Amino acid sequence: MTELSFAKQFLTTLDTKPTKIPADHVEDPRNYPAHSAYILPKMPKPLAKKQKLAPGSERSLDITLKSLRNPPLDITLSSQSPSTSILDLKTAITSQTSIPISTLRLLYKKKPVSDSKVLKDIVSEEEHKAEFSVMVLGVRRLSKRVRKRSFHR
Amino acid sequence: MSAKIEKIIVRLQAKTEEGQYYEAQQQTRVVAARYIKAKDWSAAIDILFNVAQSLLKAGQGGSGGDLGLLLIDVYKQAELKPDSSNKGKLLTLLRQFDSEEPTRKRFITEMILWSAKCGEYPAGEPELHHVAGSLYAEEHDAYDAERHLALGTKDSPEVLAKLEYEWYTQDDSHTAALYAARAIFPYLLTGNLRDATKSLRLFTSRLTDANKNLSVQDVSSNSSDMRIYPSLPLLNFLGLLLLAVQKGSADLFRQLKTKYATHIREVGMWDEALVSVGEMYFGIQRPRQGNPLFDMMGSMFGGGAGASAKPQPKRVGGSAPVAEGLD
Numbered sequence: 202m203t204e205l206s207f208a209k210q211f212l213t214t215l216d217t218k219p220t221k222i223p224a225d226h227v228e229d230p231r232n233y234p235a236h237s238a239y240i241l242p243k244m245p246k247p248l249a250k251k252q253k254l255a256p257g258s259e260r261s262l263d264i265t266l267k268s269l270r271n272p273p274l275d276i277t278l279s280s281q282s283p284s285t286s287i288l289d290l291k292t293a294i295t296s297q298t299s300i301p302i303s304t305l306r307l308l309y310k311k312k313p314v315s316d317s318k319v320l321k322d323i324v325s326e327e328e329h330k331a332e333f334s335v336m337v338l339g340v341r342r343l344s345k346r347v348r349k350r351s352f353h354r
Numbered sequence: 355m356s357a358k359i360e361k362i363i364v365r366l367q368a369k370t371e372e373g374q375y376y377e378a379q380q381q382t383r384v385v386a387a388r389y390i391k392a393k394d395w396s397a398a399i400d401i402l403f404n405v406a407q408s409l410l411k412a413g414q415g416g417s418g419g420d421l422g423l424l425l426i427d428v429y430k431q432a433e434l435k436p437d438s439s440n441k442g443k444l445l446t447l448l449r450q451f452d453s454e455e456p457t458r459k460r461f462i463t464e465m466i467l468w469s470a471k472c473g474e475y476p477a478g479e480p481e482l483h484h485v486a487g488s489l490y491a492e493e494h495d496a497y498d499a500e501r502h503l504a505l506g507t508k509d510s511p512e513v514l515a516k517l518e519y520e521w522y523t524q525d526d527s528h529t530a531a532l533y534a535a536r537a538i539f540p541y542l543l544t545g546n547l548r549d550a551t552k553s554l555r556l557f558t559s560r561l562t563d564a565n566k567n568l569s570v571q572d573v574s575s576n577s578s579d580m581r582i583y584p585s586l587p588l589l590n591f592l593g594l595l596l597l598a599v600q601k602g603s604a605d606l607f608r609q610l611k612t613k614y615a616t617h618i619r620e621v622g623m624w625d626e627a628l629v630s631v632g633e634m635y636f637g638i639q640r641p642r643q644g645n646p647l648f649d650m651m652g653s654m655f656g657g658g659a660g661a662s663a664k665p666q667p668k669r670v671g672g673s674a675p676v677a678e679g680l681d
Binding site: 209213225231238240241247 | 438439441442443445446449474475476477481485488492493494496497500501502504505520524535536540544545547548549571574575576577578582583587590594596597598600601602603606609610613623624626635670
């Protein structure tokens with residue numbers, strides 16, 4: 202039987218059976234057993250090692266950190282390594298402004314980014330610069346006018 | 355951070371800058387021990403984190419890693435929860451290790467163990483697995499990448515499928531399913547059908563993008579659609595298997611295994627995974643270990659030893675409990 206006709210027949214049989222678990226089923230990771238994951242046995246051909254980049258030949262990114270609201274900020278960090286984490290950026294803001302690190306939130310393209318992410322996770326490979334907006338929590342709430350304007354945008 | 359602690363850190367970092375790495379490491383241990391004894395966790399953490407970071411930045415993986423491990427130990431003693439700031443410190447250190455540094459592997463293991471012990475995930479925090487796995491994937495350390503990404507986040511299948519595809523491109527063109535399976539089975543066996551399916555989709559879309567001449571046929575029934583690759587039978591097996599697990603019917607599973615038996619035998623490394631899939635999704639009991647002497651002893655002494663000590667098989671999504679002790 203060809204691949205196609207077997208598959209056709211198999212799908213038809215599938216239709217007659219009740220669905221027990223949905224296609225997007227995920228076991229809650231909180232219930233995973235306390236051991237490492239099963240992986241398939243080793244392959245005869247190992248994956249070729251990556252050529253190590255010479256130091257300095259790695260791509261670097263110019264980072265702008267801006268806050269339009271209170272307190273206004275405009276910090277530029279040039280030639281950052283793609284492995285710089287969001288926590289590193291926050292640390293840099295804190296060391297320049299002494300705003301406590303716990304009150305800082307960073308947004309990239311209006312989406313919040315977590316501390317453990319690094320630049321290469323967030324910024325696409327072609328980019329050589331990136332702008333983050335900075336939110337400082339606990340500072341005066343937005344005025345009504347600002348909120349209205351951003352709503353209309 | 356108090357001015358006192360800050361002064362201590364600056365002094366220890368100065369040692370690092372002068373190239374006195376061993377002294378920096380030893381003195382940090384001594385100072386940290388004092389704060390650990392006094393249970394002043396935040397001071398101990400600030401000191402260890404900052405000096406470890408300076409040492410790692412100076413390329414001193416051994417001594418920086420040693421302080422990093424001590425930092426995790428403090429986390430454990432203080433029973434700190436894996437919140438974003440605690441995790442962030444460890445991940446910052448992790449990324450500063452040189453990939454060749456032997457201490458790094460232990461650091462990753464200890465980091466996962468801490469998150470398992472003090473957090474809500476017995477197998478370790480998915481986010482930490484994702485970062486560690488991505489790091490290994492980037493360095494082409496395939497098996498460690500698989501091990502961590504299988505327990506990662508919803509972003510992990512993307513990284514894993516990319517890695518497996520890259521590996522496949524170094525092999526013969528008919529071996530595609532072998533590499534796709536390396537992502538699919540680990541997800542299936544953690545009960546994660548969503549990411550098993552996602553891995554297959556991501557893998558095949560790379561495959562078809564790169565091979566415009568690959569023949570593909572669409573098949574559909576009333577409720578399912580699927581793409582068939584006439585030249586890659588095992589890829590079809592995997593696709594049909596992912597549909598069959600949703601139904602959990604043992605006949606379907608047996609039918610698939612029979613149809614592809616020759617190909618599966620040729621692969622030779624799927625048997626164990628398929629037994630587990632059969633057990634988890636189709637309620638098929640794992641065949642008993644083939645040890646005649648053990649079986650005989652078992653039946654002589656009332657069949658106690660073997661059967662009852664076995665862990666209860668886990669059935670994914672099954673409503674009825676699995677029948678026990680039928681043999």
